[in-house]
Amino acid sequence: MTPQTTTASASGTWTLGDRTVNRIGFGAMRLTQHGEAFAADAPPRDRDQAVSVLRRALDLGVNHIDTAAFYFSPLRSANELINRALAPYPHDLVITTKVGPGRDPSGHWLPHAPGQLRGQVQENLRQLGRDHLDVVNLRIVGTDSIAERFGALAELRTAGLIRHLGLSNIHPHQLTEAQAIAPVVCVQNMYGLGASPEQQELLDHCGRQRIAFVPFYAIAGTARTAGATTDPNPHVHEIARAHGVSTAQIRLAWTLHQGPTSWPSPAPATATTSPEHRRQHAAPVAGRTRHT
Numbered sequence: 001m002t003p004q005t006t007t008a009s010a011s012g013t014w015t016l017g018d019r020t021v022n023r024i025g026f027g028a029m030r031l032t033q034h035g036e037a038f039a040a041d042a043p044p045r046d047r048d049q050a051v052s053v054l055r056r057a058l059d060l061g062v063n064h065i066d067t068a069a070f071y072f073s074p075l076r077s078a079n080e081l082i083n084r085a086l087a088p089y090p091h092d093l094v095i096t097t098k099v100g101p102g103r104d105p106s107g108h109w110l111p112h113a114p115g116q117l118r119g120q121v122q123e124n125l126r127q128l129g130r131d132h133l134d135v136v137n138l139r140i141v142g143t144d145s146i147a148e149r150f151g152a153l154a155e156l157r158t159a160g161l162i163r164h165l166g167l168s169n170i171h172p173h174q175l176t177e178a179q180a181i182a183p184v185v186c187v188q189n190m191y192g193l194g195a196s197p198e199q200q201e202l203l204d205h206c207g208r209q210r211i212a213f214v215p216f217y218a219i220a221g222t223a224r225t226a227g228a229t230t231d232p233n234p235h236v237h238e239i240a241r242a243h244g245v246s247t248a249q250i251r252l253a254w255t256l257h258q259g260p261t262s263w264p265s266p267a268p269a270t271a272t273t274s275p276e277h278r279r280q281h282a283a284p285v286a287g288r289t290r291h292t
Helices: 049-060 078-086 114-128 147-156 173-178 195-207 221-226 236-243 247-256 275-282 284-288
Strands: 011-015 019-022 064-066 094-099 132-140 162-168 186-190 212-216
Touching: 011 212, 049 078, 064 132, 078 114, 094 114, 094 186, 114 132, 114 147, 132 147, 147 162, 147 173, 162 212, 173 195, 173 247, 186 195, 195 212, 236 247
Parallel strands: 064 094, 094 132, 132 162, 162 186, 186 212
Antiparallel strands: 011 019
């Protein structure tokens, strides 16, 4: 298949609870601005371009979007861009959101507060124009018990505001703790080429339990929120030149090959600054690296 005809569906599929999605998704963290994510002085992205990129992602077979109400800049909100671009939403589109330590209107991070989770869920619903959320990941900072926070989300799941629950940025013992409260359909953690043994162990653990593992910073790596402007690994450059693709595509290909439960959602600054970049990352990587 050629890059022009291959879509995200060639990467294979996995399930989030009762929903089936293609393993290449779309990460909305940097949809709202250029430069480093969450930087107060970063210039905003063009609104029409952001809308075009979102629509192009769906054209290329992406049916899983990762977002959060705290993905915003002074002039843009990722959720509201998604709403503008894609509502009314296709029946097969799964939108995953995150709650946990949020940001105040000025952009400063707030502490953990279980009592704020309902409000965060409701804000995601409002911005996205939904009456329920497909998947909500509880974002964790630290190694403390998550029972109270995850229990609060489980209550919202029982109330019908959330369909499925997941976890983000966790340690293995926190997954075990959450599973004693409610089913966990996915884990979203840092992972990519050069992953630490601890990161690999968590991916393997999720694979054994058939839990979807959604890596973040699969392209950016240690650059994290600053994105991947250059790739320091000469071997990645060599492989990319041999195949006529970008280094980011090689990193995504490697991540896909770690097992069928691993499915990356590249963020706009590294994969989707334009519809052409979105095509590059949804198509050739998926077409050339399908896990069998």
